[in-house]
Amino acid sequence: MDAKLSQLATLSQKDKTAGYLALLSDILAQSNQGSAPNDLQLLVDTVVNQESVGFVVGRQVLTELVKSLGIGIVADHDLRKRIVQDTLNVLQPRIVIYEEQVNALRFQLADLLEAEEEWTEAARVLMGISLDSGSRSLPDDEKFRIYIRIIRLLLEDEDSVQAETYYNRAASLSNSTTDRETLLQFKLCQARISDYSRKFLEAAMRYHELSWAADIDEEERKELLSSAVTCAVLAPAGPNRSRVLASLYRDERSSELPTYNILSKMFLDHILRPGEIKSFEQTLKPHQLARIAISSNDRLASAVNDEESSLTSASRRTGPSTVLDRAVMEHNLLASSKIYNNITFHGLGALLDLSPGAAETMARKMIEQGRLKGSIDQVDKLIWFDGGKEEDDAQGKAGGLGDVEQITEDTGAPFTKRWDMQIRTTAANVEAIVQHLAVKGLLGTTANSI
Structure with a gap:
């Protein structure tokens, strides 16, 4: 190989291009491609770093190499990956000169890593692509597609923080394309980021909207509908969630989902039992089972309010431990307001499996946020629920009566x-x-x- 390169170095400048391209073809045409990575690395190093070769010849040789790798002349996955990585390492110091070839190689390396399910590594390779430069600036619609692909790869490894950064960049370019498939992918990224960020109500609405898209496969639409139900169940209890639950409950496709039972119970304001919660918990993804921390103020308030009940058999839990735990407790609290006119702190704590003080704290926060109608009597240790006169009136008029x-x-x-x-x-x-x-x-x- 060294002898061939030395011989090519003696050629005139106009003959060097043909000579190096012929050598490249010979290397790629070898029946035994085991030595191809080393030979190609020597060739690339020569055409890139030898000043006698020149930039014009170097670009032509690299362009041909990128094209050959792209059409699959090197069939072996590992060999192709090694060639691409070695070539990028050689080109890194001269990335400004060979920017177009480097970008093309990065796309190929990202494809190879994605095939290996190395999601984060593939995303990092795409992050290194020069989207804006003095020599070549990519169109906005192409930047938009690259950003969406990076977001999708990051979300596969549940890196929602970095994915949100690239989502914000993509959002500013969302008007640059009219391609239906690309826009659907963008909306799916919106829904998934909201899901991972625990903005479950927003995620449920976006998932449900996408579940009606005719361009999406039927099985995928069913999966999106299931995700919408899951996020709606995990969303904070209150009027906004009730509207989303109503929309999902009235969707005739929901009855086919395994989560329909818990959806119907939540929509109908039935109290959820531990067995039902356990079966639903098995359908959740890891980020939906994330543990939550109780604030120091809530912990202190619960401790102060529980001083008098410390000798009773009341629960010692000072708050929900997971996202699902909190969603179920808030739902059961809201459901109890439909059943009872009032309830003691101790009774509510027994219902929610919380200490009386923690139960009062949860009710107080929901009342403050407008998600529960009622008032708290701390003297008699009672929570009074407003009966929801508007809902009763609406039920009295239902069916045209x-x-x-x-x-x-x-x-x-x-x-x-x-x-x-x-x-x-x-x-x-x-x-x-x-x-x-x-x-x-x-x-x-x-x-x-x-």
């Missing part, structure tokens, strides 16, 4: 008054339904026999 007349009766006792009103409202609603069915002629012989 119209308004149900309600007569207020002064019983002289506030608790009896509320209880009587609930009974009266329920009876009035049942009567209205029966009348509606009678008008429609749907009662038939059943009503006559009664």
